[in-house]
Amino acid sequence: MESRFIYRALGVGVLGGLLAFVFARIFAEPFIQDAIDYESGRDAAQEALDKAAGVTVGTADPEIFSRGIQRNLGIATGMVLFGLAMGGLFVVAYLMLSRRFPGLRPRVLAALVAAAGFVGVYLVPFVKYPANPPAIGHSETISDRSAVYLAMVGISVVALILAVVAGYRLAGRFGTWNASLLAALGFVVVISVAMALLPALGHFPVNEAQYGKHATETPQPLLGPDGKIVYPGFPADVLFKFRLYSIIAQMIMWSTLGLAFGALAERLTGKVRAPATARPAAVVTPSPAS
Amino acid sequence: MIPKGATVSTAAPGTEAYGQSISSPITARALWLGGVLILSLLLYYFIGVDQGATSLFGADRHIHEFVHDSRHFLGFPCH
Numbered sequence: 037m038e039s040r041f042i043y044r045a046l047g048v049g050v051l052g053g054l055l056a057f058v059f060a061r062i063f064a065e066p067f068i069q070d071a072i073d074y075e076s077g078r079d080a081a082q083e084a085l086d087k088a089a090g091v092t093v094g095t096a097d098p099e100i101f102s103r104g105i106q107r108n109l110g111i112a113t114g115m116v117l118f119g120l121a122m123g124g125l126f127v128v129a130y131l132m133l134s135r136r137f138p139g140l141r142p143r144v145l146a147a148l149v150a151a152a153g154f155v156g157v158y159l160v161p162f163v164k165y166p167a168n169p170p171a172i173g174h175s176e177t178i179s180d181r182s183a184v185y186l187a188m189v190g191i192s193v194v195a196l197i198l199a200v201v202a203g204y205r206l207a208g209r210f211g212t213w214n215a216s217l218l219a220a221l222g223f224v225v226v227i228s229v230a231m232a233l234l235p236a237l238g239h240f241p242v243n244e245a246q247y248g249k250h251a252t253e254t255p256q257p258l259l260g261p262d263g264k265i266v267y268p269g270f271p272a273d274v275l276f277k278f279r280l281y282s283i284i285a286q287m288i289m290w291s292t293l294g295l296a297f298g299a300l301a302e303r304l305t306g307k308v309r310a311p312a313t314a315r316p317a318a319v320v321t322p323s324p325a326s
Numbered sequence: 327m328i329p330k331g332a333t334v335s336t337a338a339p340g341t342e343a344y345g346q347s348i349s350s351p352i353t354a355r356a357l358w359l360g361g362v363l364i365l366s367l368l369l370y371y372f373i374g375v376d377q378g379a380t381s382l383f384g385a386d387r388h389i390h391e392f393v394h395d396s397r398h399f400l401g402f403p404c405h
Contacts, residue, residue, distance in 0.1 A: 039358060060399055068398065068399070101391045101394075106391070106392070110392045110396070111395035114373055115400070118369075118374075118396065118400055120369060124363065131355075131359060168403075173403060173405045179380075182403050185402065185403050186375070
Protein backbone atom coordinates (compact mmCIF):
# COMPACT_ATOMS: atom_id res chain seq x y z
CA MET A 37 0.00 0.00 0.00
CA GLU A 38 2.68 2.46 1.01
CA SER A 39 4.67 1.61 -2.08
CA ARG A 40 2.01 3.10 -4.34
CA PHE A 41 2.29 6.44 -2.54
CA ILE A 42 6.08 6.20 -2.53
CA TYR A 43 6.40 5.55 -6.27
CA ARG A 44 4.09 8.44 -7.04
CA ALA A 45 5.95 10.82 -4.74
CA LEU A 46 9.31 9.86 -6.25
CA GLY A 47 7.91 10.34 -9.75
CA VAL A 48 6.45 13.70 -8.84
CA GLY A 49 9.79 14.66 -7.24
CA VAL A 50 11.56 13.90 -10.52
CA LEU A 51 8.96 15.96 -12.37
CA GLY A 52 9.45 18.87 -9.96
CA GLY A 53 13.22 18.66 -10.40
CA LEU A 54 12.78 18.60 -14.17
CA LEU A 55 10.59 21.70 -14.16
CA ALA A 56 13.05 23.46 -11.83
CA PHE A 57 15.83 22.52 -14.26
CA VAL A 58 13.97 24.00 -17.23
CA PHE A 59 13.52 27.19 -15.26
CA ALA A 60 17.18 27.17 -14.19
CA ARG A 61 18.41 26.52 -17.73
CA ILE A 62 16.46 29.45 -19.14
CA PHE A 63 16.70 32.01 -16.36
CA ALA A 64 19.62 31.21 -14.06
CA GLU A 65 22.30 29.88 -16.39
CA PRO A 66 23.05 33.27 -18.02
CA PHE A 67 23.78 34.68 -14.55
CA ILE A 68 25.84 31.64 -13.58
CA GLN A 69 27.88 32.29 -16.72
CA ASP A 70 28.22 35.98 -15.76
CA ALA A 71 29.53 34.90 -12.37
CA ILE A 72 32.05 32.51 -13.94
CA ASP A 73 33.19 35.22 -16.37
CA TYR A 74 33.64 37.58 -13.44
CA GLU A 75 35.73 34.96 -11.67
CA SER A 76 37.94 34.39 -14.73
CA GLY A 77 38.47 38.10 -15.21
CA ARG A 78 39.28 38.56 -11.56
CA ASP A 79 41.71 35.65 -11.55
CA ALA A 80 43.48 37.17 -14.58
CA ALA A 81 43.70 40.55 -12.84
CA GLN A 82 45.00 38.90 -9.68
CA GLU A 83 47.60 37.00 -11.69
CA ALA A 84 48.78 40.20 -13.34
CA LEU A 85 49.10 41.84 -9.92
CA ASP A 86 51.00 38.85 -8.56
CA LYS A 87 53.36 38.85 -11.53
CA ALA A 88 54.02 42.53 -11.10
CA ALA A 89 54.81 41.90 -7.44
CA GLY A 90 57.03 38.95 -8.33
CA VAL A 91 54.83 36.34 -6.65
CA THR A 92 54.17 33.01 -8.35
CA VAL A 93 50.89 31.29 -7.63
CA GLY A 94 49.68 27.78 -8.37
CA THR A 95 47.71 27.13 -11.50
CA ALA A 96 43.97 26.55 -11.34
CA ASP A 97 42.39 23.08 -11.23
CA PRO A 98 42.11 21.41 -14.63
CA GLU A 99 38.61 21.44 -16.09
CA ILE A 100 36.93 18.02 -15.78
CA PHE A 101 33.62 18.80 -17.44
CA SER A 102 33.15 21.54 -19.99
CA ARG A 103 30.78 24.41 -19.28
CA GLY A 104 28.49 22.99 -21.96
CA ILE A 105 28.06 19.77 -19.99
CA GLN A 106 27.77 21.55 -16.65
CA ARG A 107 25.07 23.94 -17.73
CA ASN A 108 22.96 21.32 -19.52
CA LEU A 109 23.37 17.71 -18.45
CA GLY A 110 25.10 18.49 -15.17
CA ILE A 111 22.57 20.90 -13.69
CA ALA A 112 19.73 18.74 -15.07
CA THR A 113 21.06 15.69 -13.23
CA GLY A 114 21.54 17.66 -10.05
CA MET A 115 18.08 19.23 -10.08
CA VAL A 116 16.28 15.98 -10.98
CA LEU A 117 18.09 13.90 -8.35
CA PHE A 118 17.53 16.61 -5.76
CA GLY A 119 13.83 16.52 -6.65
CA LEU A 120 13.90 12.74 -6.27
CA ALA A 121 15.51 13.02 -2.83
CA MET A 122 13.01 15.64 -1.70
CA GLY A 123 10.18 13.46 -3.03
CA GLY A 124 11.49 10.68 -0.79
CA LEU A 125 11.69 12.85 2.32
CA PHE A 126 8.31 14.34 1.48
CA VAL A 127 6.52 11.01 1.17
CA VAL A 128 7.96 9.69 4.44
CA ALA A 129 6.57 12.71 6.26
CA TYR A 130 3.30 12.47 4.33
CA LEU A 131 2.73 8.79 5.14
CA MET A 132 3.53 9.23 8.84
CA LEU A 133 1.15 12.17 9.11
CA SER A 134 -1.64 10.66 7.03
CA ARG A 135 -1.76 7.64 9.32
CA ARG A 136 -1.75 9.86 12.41
CA PHE A 137 -4.43 12.20 11.00
CA PRO A 138 -6.62 10.12 8.67
CA GLY A 139 -9.28 12.83 8.72
CA LEU A 140 -7.09 15.30 6.81
CA ARG A 141 -7.79 15.54 3.11
CA PRO A 142 -4.83 14.16 1.11
CA ARG A 143 -4.36 17.23 -1.06
CA VAL A 144 -4.44 19.53 1.97
CA LEU A 145 -1.90 17.41 3.84
CA ALA A 146 0.32 17.16 0.74
CA ALA A 147 0.31 20.93 0.29
CA LEU A 148 1.13 21.49 3.97
CA VAL A 149 3.99 18.97 3.97
CA ALA A 150 5.45 20.47 0.78
CA ALA A 151 5.22 23.98 2.22
CA ALA A 152 6.97 22.78 5.38
CA GLY A 153 9.66 21.11 3.26
CA PHE A 154 10.28 24.30 1.29
CA VAL A 155 10.50 26.43 4.43
CA GLY A 156 12.40 23.95 6.59
CA VAL A 157 14.88 22.44 4.14
CA TYR A 158 15.58 25.49 1.99
CA LEU A 159 14.09 28.87 2.90
CA VAL A 160 15.06 29.22 6.56
CA PRO A 161 18.68 28.09 5.97
CA PHE A 162 18.73 30.51 3.01
CA VAL A 163 18.00 33.43 5.34
CA LYS A 164 21.29 32.85 7.16
CA TYR A 165 23.35 31.27 4.37
CA PRO A 166 21.86 32.29 1.01
CA ALA A 167 22.74 30.49 -2.21
CA ASN A 168 25.90 31.82 -3.82
CA PRO A 169 26.83 31.77 -7.50
CA PRO A 170 30.26 30.58 -8.69
CA ALA A 171 33.06 33.07 -7.82
CA ILE A 172 31.63 33.51 -4.32
CA GLY A 173 33.10 31.19 -1.74
CA HIS A 174 36.71 30.62 -0.72
CA SER A 175 37.89 27.08 -1.33
CA GLU A 176 39.77 26.99 1.97
CA THR A 177 36.52 27.41 3.94
CA ILE A 178 34.46 24.75 2.15
CA SER A 179 34.48 22.45 5.20
CA ASP A 180 33.44 25.22 7.58
CA ARG A 181 30.74 26.44 5.21
CA SER A 182 29.32 22.97 4.67
CA ALA A 183 29.26 22.32 8.40
CA VAL A 184 27.40 25.50 9.30
CA TYR A 185 25.02 25.15 6.35
CA LEU A 186 24.07 21.57 7.21
CA ALA A 187 23.77 22.57 10.88
CA MET A 188 21.37 25.33 9.85
CA VAL A 189 19.32 22.89 7.73
CA GLY A 190 19.20 20.38 10.60
CA ILE A 191 18.19 22.98 13.20
CA SER A 192 15.56 24.40 10.87
CA VAL A 193 13.95 21.02 10.11
CA VAL A 194 13.99 19.84 13.74
CA ALA A 195 12.64 23.17 15.02
CA LEU A 196 9.86 23.08 12.44
CA ILE A 197 8.82 19.56 13.46
CA LEU A 198 8.90 20.53 17.15
CA ALA A 199 6.86 23.65 16.44
CA VAL A 200 4.16 21.62 14.67
CA VAL A 201 4.02 19.10 17.54
CA ALA A 202 3.90 21.91 20.11
CA GLY A 203 1.16 23.71 18.19
CA TYR A 204 -0.88 20.53 18.05
CA ARG A 205 -0.50 19.92 21.79
CA LEU A 206 -1.34 23.50 22.71
CA ALA A 207 -4.41 23.61 20.49
CA GLY A 208 -6.56 22.02 23.18
CA ARG A 209 -5.77 24.71 25.69
CA PHE A 210 -5.48 27.87 23.58
CA GLY A 211 -7.54 27.06 20.51
CA THR A 212 -6.16 26.28 17.07
CA TRP A 213 -5.48 29.86 15.98
CA ASN A 214 -3.66 30.97 19.12
CA ALA A 215 -1.76 27.68 19.41
CA SER A 216 -0.57 28.06 15.80
CA LEU A 217 0.62 31.60 16.51
CA LEU A 218 2.41 30.46 19.68
CA ALA A 219 4.11 27.63 17.80
CA ALA A 220 5.17 30.00 15.01
CA LEU A 221 6.53 32.44 17.56
CA GLY A 222 8.47 29.66 19.27
CA PHE A 223 9.90 28.60 15.92
CA VAL A 224 11.02 32.14 15.12
CA VAL A 225 12.66 32.50 18.56
CA VAL A 226 14.56 29.20 18.28
CA ILE A 227 15.69 29.97 14.73
CA SER A 228 16.74 33.51 15.67
CA VAL A 229 18.90 32.20 18.52
CA ALA A 230 20.47 29.59 16.22
CA MET A 231 21.19 32.22 13.56
CA ALA A 232 22.70 34.56 16.14
CA LEU A 233 24.98 31.80 17.46
CA LEU A 234 26.14 30.43 14.10
CA PRO A 235 28.97 32.46 12.53
CA ALA A 236 28.59 34.62 9.44
CA LEU A 237 30.58 33.16 6.55
CA GLY A 238 32.98 36.13 6.44
CA HIS A 239 33.77 35.75 10.13
CA PHE A 240 35.61 32.45 9.90
CA PRO A 241 39.13 33.04 11.30
CA VAL A 242 40.71 32.05 7.97
CA ASN A 243 38.64 34.67 6.16
CA GLU A 244 39.25 37.44 8.68
CA ALA A 245 42.99 36.81 8.57
CA GLN A 246 43.15 36.86 4.80
CA TYR A 247 40.39 39.21 3.66
CA GLY A 248 39.60 41.46 6.64
CA LYS A 249 36.30 41.93 8.40
CA HIS A 250 33.41 41.28 6.04
CA ALA A 251 30.13 39.53 6.79
CA THR A 252 30.22 37.41 3.64
CA GLU A 253 32.69 35.92 1.19
CA THR A 254 31.38 38.03 -1.68
CA PRO A 255 34.49 39.33 -3.51
CA GLN A 256 35.35 42.93 -2.71
CA PRO A 257 37.02 45.17 -5.31
CA LEU A 258 40.55 44.10 -6.14
CA LEU A 259 43.02 46.84 -5.24
CA GLY A 260 46.36 47.46 -6.84
CA PRO A 261 49.46 48.34 -4.80
CA ASP A 262 48.56 52.01 -5.07
CA GLY A 263 45.14 51.39 -3.52
CA LYS A 264 43.28 51.95 -6.78
CA ILE A 265 40.59 49.51 -7.88
CA VAL A 266 41.94 47.28 -10.63
CA TYR A 267 38.94 44.93 -10.74
CA PRO A 268 35.44 45.65 -9.39
CA GLY A 269 33.66 43.79 -6.61
CA PHE A 270 31.13 41.11 -7.48
CA PRO A 271 28.23 42.66 -9.45
CA ALA A 272 25.25 43.13 -7.12
CA ASP A 273 22.61 42.59 -9.79
CA VAL A 274 24.03 39.20 -10.79
CA LEU A 275 24.04 38.15 -7.13
CA PHE A 276 20.45 39.28 -6.62
CA LYS A 277 19.14 37.59 -9.75
CA PHE A 278 20.93 34.35 -8.93
CA ARG A 279 19.44 34.24 -5.44
CA LEU A 280 15.96 35.25 -6.57
CA TYR A 281 15.95 32.53 -9.22
CA SER A 282 17.29 30.04 -6.70
CA ILE A 283 14.25 30.70 -4.50
CA ILE A 284 11.84 30.51 -7.45
CA ALA A 285 13.34 27.21 -8.61
CA GLN A 286 12.80 25.69 -5.17
CA MET A 287 9.24 27.03 -5.12
CA ILE A 288 8.60 25.37 -8.50
CA MET A 289 9.96 22.07 -7.23
CA TRP A 290 8.13 22.03 -3.91
CA SER A 291 4.82 23.23 -5.28
CA THR A 292 4.96 20.56 -7.99
CA LEU A 293 5.57 18.00 -5.27
CA GLY A 294 2.76 19.23 -3.05
CA LEU A 295 0.10 19.88 -5.68
CA ALA A 296 0.71 17.00 -8.11
CA PHE A 297 1.23 14.46 -5.36
CA GLY A 298 -1.87 15.81 -3.61
CA ALA A 299 -3.97 15.14 -6.70
CA LEU A 300 -2.54 11.63 -7.09
CA ALA A 301 -3.00 10.87 -3.39
CA GLU A 302 -6.65 11.93 -3.58
CA ARG A 303 -7.26 9.34 -6.28
CA LEU A 304 -5.32 6.64 -4.43
CA THR A 305 -7.06 7.29 -1.13
CA GLY A 306 -10.42 7.47 -2.88
CA LYS A 307 -9.85 3.96 -4.20
CA VAL A 308 -8.98 2.63 -0.77
CA ARG A 309 -11.84 4.18 1.09
CA ALA A 310 -14.99 3.16 -0.70
CA PRO A 311 -16.53 6.47 -1.75
CA ALA A 312 -19.88 5.68 -0.14
CA THR A 313 -20.50 9.26 0.93
CA ALA A 314 -19.59 10.79 -2.38
CA ARG A 315 -21.80 8.67 -4.61
CA PRO A 316 -24.33 6.75 -2.54
CA ALA A 317 -26.24 5.55 -5.60
CA ALA A 318 -23.25 4.28 -7.49
CA VAL A 319 -22.30 0.67 -7.34
CA VAL A 320 -19.31 0.43 -5.09
CA THR A 321 -16.98 -2.40 -5.79
CA PRO A 322 -14.87 -3.09 -2.75
CA SER A 323 -11.25 -2.87 -3.79
CA PRO A 324 -9.07 -5.79 -2.84
CA ALA A 325 -6.55 -5.17 -0.09
CA SER A 326 -4.23 -3.03 -2.10
CA MET B 327 12.40 -21.78 19.55
CA ILE B 328 9.96 -19.35 20.97
CA PRO B 329 10.03 -19.26 24.75
CA LYS B 330 6.77 -19.94 26.53
CA GLY B 331 4.75 -16.90 27.33
CA ALA B 332 6.44 -14.72 24.74
CA THR B 333 4.12 -12.53 22.73
CA VAL B 334 4.29 -13.44 19.09
CA SER B 335 2.84 -11.34 16.35
CA THR B 336 0.39 -13.24 14.25
CA ALA B 337 -0.09 -10.42 11.81
CA ALA B 338 1.73 -11.01 8.58
CA PRO B 339 3.98 -8.13 7.65
CA GLY B 340 2.33 -5.78 5.26
CA THR B 341 -1.22 -6.37 6.42
CA GLU B 342 -2.92 -3.13 7.21
CA ALA B 343 -3.22 -2.63 10.93
CA TYR B 344 -4.76 0.80 11.26
CA GLY B 345 -5.66 1.57 14.82
CA GLN B 346 -4.05 -1.56 16.20
CA SER B 347 -0.93 -1.70 18.25
CA ILE B 348 1.86 -3.22 16.23
CA SER B 349 3.52 -6.12 17.98
CA SER B 350 5.96 -7.06 15.27
CA PRO B 351 9.13 -5.00 15.74
CA ILE B 352 9.70 -4.40 12.04
CA THR B 353 6.82 -4.09 9.64
CA ALA B 354 6.97 -3.88 5.89
CA ARG B 355 5.79 -0.30 6.24
CA ALA B 356 8.64 0.63 8.54
CA LEU B 357 11.10 -0.96 6.13
CA TRP B 358 9.69 1.02 3.22
CA LEU B 359 9.72 4.31 5.07
CA GLY B 360 13.15 3.73 6.60
CA GLY B 361 14.61 2.67 3.26
CA VAL B 362 13.21 5.66 1.42
CA LEU B 363 14.40 8.00 4.18
CA ILE B 364 17.97 6.66 4.13
CA LEU B 365 18.24 6.60 0.33
CA SER B 366 16.87 10.15 0.11
CA LEU B 367 19.36 11.43 2.66
CA LEU B 368 22.19 9.67 0.79
CA LEU B 369 21.10 11.31 -2.45
CA TYR B 370 20.90 14.71 -0.72
CA TYR B 371 24.46 14.14 0.51
CA PHE B 372 25.85 13.19 -2.89
CA ILE B 373 24.14 16.04 -4.73
CA GLY B 374 24.97 18.65 -2.11
CA VAL B 375 28.03 17.79 -0.09
CA ASP B 376 30.26 14.95 -1.30
CA GLN B 377 33.64 15.84 -2.81
CA GLY B 378 33.42 19.21 -1.15
CA ALA B 379 33.74 19.25 2.60
CA THR B 380 33.90 15.48 2.88
CA SER B 381 34.59 12.95 0.17
CA LEU B 382 33.80 9.26 -0.06
CA PHE B 383 35.96 8.81 -3.16
CA GLY B 384 39.15 10.54 -2.06
CA ALA B 385 40.34 13.42 -4.18
CA ASP B 386 38.11 12.57 -7.13
CA ARG B 387 36.02 15.56 -8.17
CA HIS B 388 33.76 14.14 -10.88
CA ILE B 389 30.48 14.28 -8.95
CA HIS B 390 31.28 17.74 -7.63
CA GLU B 391 32.15 19.13 -11.07
CA PHE B 392 29.26 17.39 -12.84
CA VAL B 393 26.49 18.72 -10.57
CA HIS B 394 28.48 21.94 -9.99
CA ASP B 395 25.85 24.40 -11.23
CA SER B 396 22.97 22.75 -9.40
CA ARG B 397 24.98 22.61 -6.21
CA HIS B 398 25.36 26.39 -6.31
CA PHE B 399 21.79 26.91 -7.43
CA LEU B 400 20.21 24.67 -4.78
CA GLY B 401 21.91 26.66 -2.04
CA PHE B 402 24.73 24.33 -1.05
CA PRO B 403 28.19 25.70 -0.30
CA CYS B 404 30.51 25.03 -3.25
CA HIS B 405 34.26 25.54 -3.78
